[in-house]
Amino acid sequence: xxxxxxTSWRDRVEAQPSDDGCLLKLKGVWKLSDGxxxxxxxxxxxxxxxxxxxxxxxxxxxxxxxxALVCFLVDFKKxxxxxxxxxxxxxLPDGAQRxxxxxxxxxxxxxxxxxxxxxxxxxxxxxxQTLEAWKGAGEMMGFLGETVxxxxxxxRGKARFRKSDILLVFDECGPKAxxxxxxxxxxxxxxxxxxxxxxxxxxxxxxxxxxLVAIAMVREMGGMxxxxxxxxxTGAAFAAQLGTMQVNDEIAAFRTFSIPPxxxxxxxxxxxxxxxVPLLTCYANVVGMLGGSAVTGxxxxxxxxxxxxxxxxxxxxxxxxxxxxxxxxxxVIIAVAGCMRGIQSGKNAAxxxxxxxxxxxxxxxxxxxxxxxxxILYQIMGI
Amino acid sequence: MAEAGMVQGTQxxxxxxxxxxxxxxIVVQDVTMAYGSFVVQRDLNFTVEKGDIxxxxxxxxxxxxxxxxxxxxxxxxxxxRVFVNGESLWEEDEDGRQRVLRNSGVVFQSGGxxxxxxxxxxxxxxxxxxxxxxxxxxxxxxxxxxxxxxxSGFEDYYPSEISxxxxxxxxxxxxxxLDPEILFLDEPSAGLDPxxxxxxxxxxxxxRDSLGxxxxxxxxxxxxxxxxxxxxxxxxxxxxxxxxxxxPKWLRDHSENPSVREFLNRxxxx
Numbered sequence: 001x002x003x004x005x006x007t008s009w010r011d012r013v014e015a016q017p018s019d020d021g022c023l024l025k026l027k028g029v030w031k032l033s034d035g036x037x038x039x040x041x042x043x044x045x046x047x048x049x050x051x052x053x054x055x056x057x058x059x060x061x062x063x064x065x066x067x068a069l070v071c072f073l074v075d076f077k078k079x080x081x082x083x084x085x086x087x088x089x090x091x092l093p094d095g096a097q098r099x100x101x102x103x104x105x106x107x108x109x110x111x112x113x114x115x116x117x118x119x120x121x122x123x124x125x126x127x128x129q130t131l132e133a134w135k136g137a138g139e140m141m142g143f144l145g146e147t148v149x150x151x152x153x154x155x156r157g158k159a160r161f162r163k164s165d166i167l168l169v170f171d172e173c174g175p176k177a178x179x180x181x182x183x184x185x186x187x188x189x190x191x192x193x194x195x196x197x198x199x200x201x202x203x204x205x206x207x208x209x210x211x212l213v214a215i216a217m218v219r220e221m222g223g224m225x226x227x228x229x230x231x232x233x234t235g236a237a238f239a240a241q242l243g244t245m246q247v248n249d250e251i252a253a254f255r256t257f258s259i260p261p262x263x264x265x266x267x268x269x270x271x272x273x274x275x276x277v278p279l280l281t282c283y284a285n286v287v288g289m290l291g292g293s294a295v296t297g298x299x300x301x302x303x304x305x306x307x308x309x310x311x312x313x314x315x316x317x318x319x320x321x322x323x324x325x326x327x328x329x330x331x332v333i334i335a336v337a338g339c340m341r342g343i344q345s346g347k348n349a350a351x352x353x354x355x356x357x358x359x360x361x362x363x364x365x366x367x368x369x370x371x372x373x374x375x376i377l378y379q380i381m382g383i
Numbered sequence: 384m385a386e387a388g389m390v391q392g393t394q395x396x397x398x399x400x401x402x403x404x405x406x407x408x409i410v411v412q413d414v415t416m417a418y419g420s421f422v423v424q425r426d427l428n429f430t431v432e433k434g435d436i437x438x439x440x441x442x443x444x445x446x447x448x449x450x451x452x453x454x455x456x457x458x459x460x461x462x463x464r465v466f467v468n469g470e471s472l473w474e475e476d477e478d479g480r481q482r483v484l485r486n487s488g489v490v491f492q493s494g495g496x497x498x499x500x501x502x503x504x505x506x507x508x509x510x511x512x513x514x515x516x517x518x519x520x521x522x523x524x525x526x527x528x529x530x531x532x533x534x535s536g537f538e539d540y541y542p543s544e545i546s547x548x549x550x551x552x553x554x555x556x557x558x559x560x561l562d563p564e565i566l567f568l569d570e571p572s573a574g575l576d577p578x579x580x581x582x583x584x585x586x587x588x589x590x591r592d593s594l595g596x597x598x599x600x601x602x603x604x605x606x607x608x609x610x611x612x613x614x615x616x617x618x619x620x621x622x623x624x625x626x627x628x629x630x631p632k633w634l635r636d637h638s639e640n641p642s643v644r645e646f647l648n649r650x651x652x653x
Contacts (some may be wrong), residue, residue: 032510032562036520066562071527098593102531102586109536348498348543 009037015046021054021086027061030069037068039076043083055085059092070099077104143340146262147270154267160259165268173234174276178283180229185217185284188225189291192216197299206300210310213292218315218323222285223277224371227330230277231363235338238269239359242342243352251343261343270335277331278324285323322383326374330367337363406469407432408565408597409454414463416449422623423449427463429616429628436591436598436611438631441618442646447601448492448569450618454599455489455567456480467565485513487565488558492573494550496542502529502553503538509560528556532586548579555586566590568600572607584610605649609635617643 423446506525
């Protein structure tokens, strides 16, 4: 607490004994800029005031005042009432009296929240988080179920959504994502080639770096990196869009007309991503191979023609198809995570931010999980 | 300037720079509000005197909120001048405008409370930015401000945890944090139930009487207009200018302009 607050109250408060108790004279300037005076300090620090059962507060010598005075008076009144004193404010400025009356007009809410309450213990936190996770899993299954039903309606031609929305979303998450996909894929291709070259050079097998880059990009890295980029770029955007719609009651409006928001909002986004992510992955694969060829050309004796021939012979149609199927799955994951978190968002700015963050985290975790599961499945199936 | 025949029951707009006494808190002089070439309201002239509860009213879409935004420094007029305490607001730079408006507070239509902070933090942030109060002292003042608007005990609630009417009152509490001389309220009663709306009206009158503050209120809620307003300007969406100024009750009963009487008599031709 600043020094001026604790030391100056005696200049502005003076207690004098009177016939019926005590006269408390308030003097000078009572402004927020001069700090607050604590009533409890005054009550306990002034011997005249200490034992008085009736206190008349006189404000005739107050030069100017603002909330600082009202704050003091309200707390003084509360403290006085609690101690069973009678406090008389009738000699105060009229405006201050009215404000004190207004501040005390509505009693304090019972059971009000307290700031800085005791923090939950480890077991309580663990329990709460487990329950939250369980609830979240249930909600996700419910959302997935609704989405599958909506997809079934698409296949039967009965889904209700605007076809033009697919094109709009596709434009946003397809062509406009090309620059970032180009940059990341080129760098990933370069890194793969660099790491591969350092190892393969030891065996004189530089040429096989083309196989390494091609297989790695086509089967795993192209799709996964595109998926992660799209989760951060598009999944977050979906969650923020739908979260804001939740704040504005736009999603509630769909429900009031019995129009399932899943169909109208989620399906176009999902279908657009199912198409866009594999196409972007194809592009990312080629750019990654170019990145690999750039490093190989610069760091080894392998010519670009040799690299090209080796690449063409390494990744066959099955490799491409398996990679692109994974990419489609990632598209579904990104759309589901983004849309689900958006629709589940709370109705304020902070909740929309949390929804976007949560959508990206969920999508990336699910993409890595799907990658692992599909790779094992391919292995079992001999693909 | 508005055409003389269109202004009913109104006095001539006073000079913005009177030679004696303090200048009026707000003087609007020949103001035109526009979005690009689309004119919202033109040739507005009115004066808000100290201690007024001044109502800016008119039908939906007439540009009430746009006009009030020019008064609290959020949207420049396309033409004309706005004087706040005698200083021409829009002839100042950004810093100058902030200085001129330092003694004013704004309550937005939706409350505008910062959703990531509790009510006490919303008010405390403003206090800590402009005074030397410690966080604990700022919290004490925040508690007082919330008590003034009937929200005692809600200090640690987030805006999303209280009702719309409470959010509006919390907005008033935050606007009051620096003891402003002028308060701007944009549609304070919109969407409130009659009781909450009445409570807010009573609060505005009480604050005017106790603090001596000046209020500029945008509203088209007739009960509020007649309860709190002692002066007003009526904006017309058709002619895109003001069609009356003066005491709303007087205008309701005596205005010679049929549009004004119709508006203030809930559509009945007065």
